[in-house]
Amino acid sequence: MIAFNEICKEIIYTDNYQKMKNYRHHGNVSCYKHSIRVAYLCYKYYMKKKPNYDIYEFIKGALLHDYYLYDWHNKGEGHRLHGFRHPKFALKNAKRDYVVTELMEDIILHHMFPLVPTLPRSKAAFIVSIMDKKAGFYDYKRKKKRV
DSSP, rough: OHHHHHHHHHHTTSHHHHHHHGSEEETTEEEEHHHHHHHHHHOOOOOOOOSOOOOHHHHHHHTTTTTSSSSSSGGGGGGGTHHHHHHHHHHHHHHHHHOHHHHHHHHHHHHTTTSOOOOOSSSSHHHHHHHHHHHHHHHHHOOOOOO
């Protein structure tokens, strides 16, 4: 069995990924914490269901799904329609900083389904989309302190 931290380490310790700690995402939860939560929920799903796709690509795609690297709450900085546009920004940044596979690209581009009405092409991307909603719900419930 592969450890969650082993899969994540080549991404989460990079300088740009660490910057995600500075961006508030949902409620008082940082983009970093939210993305880790989504990836961990995906990891738990994978370990339970043992689906037929690569765990590394699955978890890395989940880690990078919100890798847009800006504070979308600052409306004056051109972040209008963030919910619709950020998957493309996240993909552009991910391709700049990491090796992105076809599965990872599908995950990043389609994690906002059904808000962005383009269907995920893979089951993995659909699962990340579900786990993103689950984590987002949890994020908004935690309004006590920034994590």
